Amino acid sequence: MRGVSDLHSPVLAWYDEHARALPWRGNGATAWSVMVSEFMLQQTPVVRVLPMHAQWLERWPTPTALADDDSGEAVRAWGRLGYPRRALRLHAAAVAIRDQHGGQVPESYDDLVELPGVGDYTAAAIASFAHGRRHVVLDTNVRRVLARAVSGEEFPPPSVRKAERELATSLLPEDAPTAATWAVATMELGALVCTATNPDCDRCPITDRCAWVAAGRPAYDGPARKVQSWAGTDRQVRGRLLAVVRESAGAVPRRRLDQVWTDDAQRERALASLVVDGLLVRVEPDHFALP
DNA sequence: TATGCGTGGAT
DNA sequence: TATCCAAGCAT
Numbered sequence: 001m002r003g004v005s006d007l008h009s010p011v012l013a014w015y016d017e018h019a020r021a022l023p024w025r026g027n028g029a030t031a032w033s034v035m036v037s038e039f040m041l042q043q044t045p046v047v048r049v050l051p052m053h054a055q056w057l058e059r060w061p062t063p064t065a066l067a068d069d070d071s072g073e074a075v076r077a078w079g080r081l082g083y084p085r086r087a088l089r090l091h092a093a094a095v096a097i098r099d100q101h102g103g104q105v106p107e108s109y110d111d112l113v114e115l116p117g118v119g120d121y122t123a124a125a126i127a128s129f130a131h132g133r134r135h136v137v138l139d140t141n142v143r144r145v146l147a148r149a150v151s152g153e154e155f156p157p158p159s160v161r162k163a164e165r166e167l168a169t170s171l172l173p174e175d176a177p178t179a180a181t182w183a184v185a186t187m188e189l190g191a192l193v194c195t196a197t198n199p200d201c202d203r204c205p206i207t208d209r210c211a212w213v214a215a216g217r218p219a220y221d222g223p224a225r226k227v228q229s230w231a232g233t234d235r236q237v238r239g240r241l242l243a244v245v246r247e248s249a250g251a252v253p254r255r256r257l258d259q260v261w262t263d264d265a266q267r268e269r270a271l272a273s274l275v276v277d278g279l280l281v282r283v284e285p286d287h288f289a290l291p
Numbered sequence: 292t293a294t295g296c297g298t299g300g301a302t
Numbered sequence: 303t304a305t306c307c308a309a310g311c312a313t
Contacts, residue, residue, distance in 0.1 A: 043310060044308060045300080048300090083296060083311090084297075085296070086296095118311085121310060122311085196308090197301090235297060
């Protein structure tokens, strides 16, 4: 096997030439704009995030601006991005930044990961992309690139294992600026070339040293990768219920919510779970509104 | 570790 | 049409 350092130069050169000019990259970006983008990009494609990100940054250009607004406004402005708990958590994170960090997005991983809605990936991403710090940034793109290029497998295991993290750590460039570029470059390579389906190996800068290509691109044979169901699930009902309230000016009477789903028990369960999650509040005997 | 959590485009 | 997938997090 070639030394792992052989991967760095071609990937970094490829990124320098092919990186997308996204609003949360480059000189115009702030730590806050990076943070907003990372929340929105959790399980959501870039093309759908772009317009929402612009709207949010125009309306709430700083963490304090968002923190000073109602959390319900964040949920409403989240629109149809999906997983609206992210909006609630981003608002809560903004409150924590205003109250505990002087209104400035924290720079350290340890401070970031304490914020609501910020896990290992997002903390590392903000620390790396916004502050130039040296961290292993292990998202689904990076995991897939390393699984193929180094491990010779089509897909990584369902969850991050110790060996996988150790591999990513061993590949991380020593100096912080290069490590940060390496992180975003491997993510970009996974997003644009080394995709989950139909990877474009002909355009890949490391195809000549890719273990998976060398092995003849064998099909994935690990544990079954489960795809979540949608039709008929509580998630679908929750989505319909919240959409009604989101698109209404004020509180919504229960009888309007009754119309979005015929199964009474499931509808009530979904409604109750939205209240538990804090996405809806019961404001009158039988009315519901955003928080 | 396994599960639940939205939405919509691509194949 | 049904399935897969998209920069995860919290429990």
